[in-house]
Amino acid sequence: MNPTEMTRMKPQILIARAIFPEVIAKLAQHFDVESNPSDALWTQAELTHKLQGRQGVFTTGGERIDAELLAACPDLKICANMAVGYNNFDIAAMTAAGVLGTNAPDVLTETTADFGFALLMATARRMAEAEHFLRAGHWTRWRYDMFAGADIHGATLGILGMGRIGQGIARRGAMGFGMKVIYHNRSRLDAATEAECKASFVGKEELLRSADHLVLVLPYSASSHHAIGAAELAQMKPTATLVNIARGGIVDDAALAVALRNKTIAAAGLDVFEGEPKVHPDLLTVPNVVLTPHIASATMPTRLAMAHLAADNLIGYLIHNKPLTPLNPAVLAL
Numbered sequence: 001m002n003p004t005e006m007t008r009m010k011p012q013i014l015i016a017r018a019i020f021p022e023v024i025a026k027l028a029q030h031f032d033v034e035s036n037p038s039d040a041l042w043t044q045a046e047l048t049h050k051l052q053g054r055q056g057v058f059t060t061g062g063e064r065i066d067a068e069l070l071a072a073c074p075d076l077k078i079c080a081n082m083a084v085g086y087n088n089f090d091i092a093a094m095t096a097a098g099v100l101g102t103n104a105p106d107v108l109t110e111t112t113a114d115f116g117f118a119l120l121m122a123t124a125r126r127m128a129e130a131e132h133f134l135r136a137g138h139w140t141r142w143r144y145d146m147f148a149g150a151d152i153h154g155a156t157l158g159i160l161g162m163g164r165i166g167q168g169i170a171r172r173g174a175m176g177f178g179m180k181v182i183y184h185n186r187s188r189l190d191a192a193t194e195a196e197c198k199a200s201f202v203g204k205e206e207l208l209r210s211a212d213h214l215v216l217v218l219p220y221s222a223s224s225h226h227a228i229g230a231a232e233l234a235q236m237k238p239t240a241t242l243v244n245i246a247r248g249g250i251v252d253d254a255a256l257a258v259a260l261r262n263k264t265i266a267a268a269g270l271d272v273f274e275g276e277p278k279v280h281p282d283l284l285t286v287p288n289v290v291l292t293p294h295i296a297s298a299t300m301p302t303r304l305a306m307a308h309l310a311a312d313n314l315i316g317y318l319i320h321n322k323p324l325t326p327l328n329p330a331v332l333a334l
């Protein structure tokens with residue numbers, strides 16, 4: 001067999017967005033790779049077309065893998081997401097089609113928890129608002145209440161969604177800032193993990209009512225859609241801050257903009273948005289919100305580790321039949 005024939009025999013994969021050249025090079029050792037160095041945003045039809053004859057796809061969280069695409073891509077065997085969240089995958093449809101999904105957990109936990117805490121502090125201490133004021137040349141003198149915000153230390157930290165990232169935020173709050181930590185989750189943590197995080201389980205209503213700062217770290221699904229809307233915001237303290245580093249759609253952004261304008265709550269920090277990268281126009285006009293463009297896991301070492309994990313899932317499954325972080329392991333038994 002000559003080298004050209006050997007190359008032809010490699011499984012074919014698509015990398016849907018621009019990623020680290022070294023990760024592309026690693027994948028190219030095993031696969032016939034089509035990458036996207038210009039980082040073009042493909043339509044669903046273009047993605048489907050590019051997946052023809054390909055066994056694997058490296059996705060980054062924005063590409064929708066649904067029943068329609070799967071039906072049109074019969075050679076596809078694995079979709080490897082470079083994200084811990086995978087609400088871009090219709091997992092039931094993938095399982096039905098015998099297509100494995102993988103995500104990128106663990107490698108981003110501490111980086112994302114760091115960012116959640118940074119966004120919480122920036123929000124409670126009004127850093128963005130104060131910086132805009134300074135840059136605009138409005139700072140002419142000291143004032144006793146200028147940009148007075150809310151304390152972090154000693155406050156009650158509420159966490160909705162207590163997976164690995166939620167636990168990381170709890171540890172930072174309890175051990176770094178002496179916060180009282182309460183959480184709500186679909187299922188209660190075991191006693192040892194609760195003790196390690198110094199966190200107490202409460203019902204959702206108590207969480208909303210008691211938290212001085214509420215951080216959202218739950219996965220997005222039909223059941224968490226608008227988990228925080230007008231009714232929930234109305235139950236929170238008027239001095240409270242809300243931070244969303246989970247997914248757009250968990251918060252009703254229109255209702256949040258109204259609540260921020262009416263001071264139903266004091267402030268919000270948002271890294272994720274409904275329909276992002278579009279941002280609800282009313283959020284852009286209220287001053288008491290800190291807005292960042294979905295960067296909670298964005299440090300170079302963490303993004304590189306996420307990309308390597310997605311690549312290792314493709315290699316692990318298509319070459320060795322051993323994916324590292326399968327989401328629907330039922331496919332492996334098929």
Ligand code: GLV
Binds near residue numbers: 082083085108246297
């Ligand atoms: C980022 O939002 C992720 O899910 O990794």
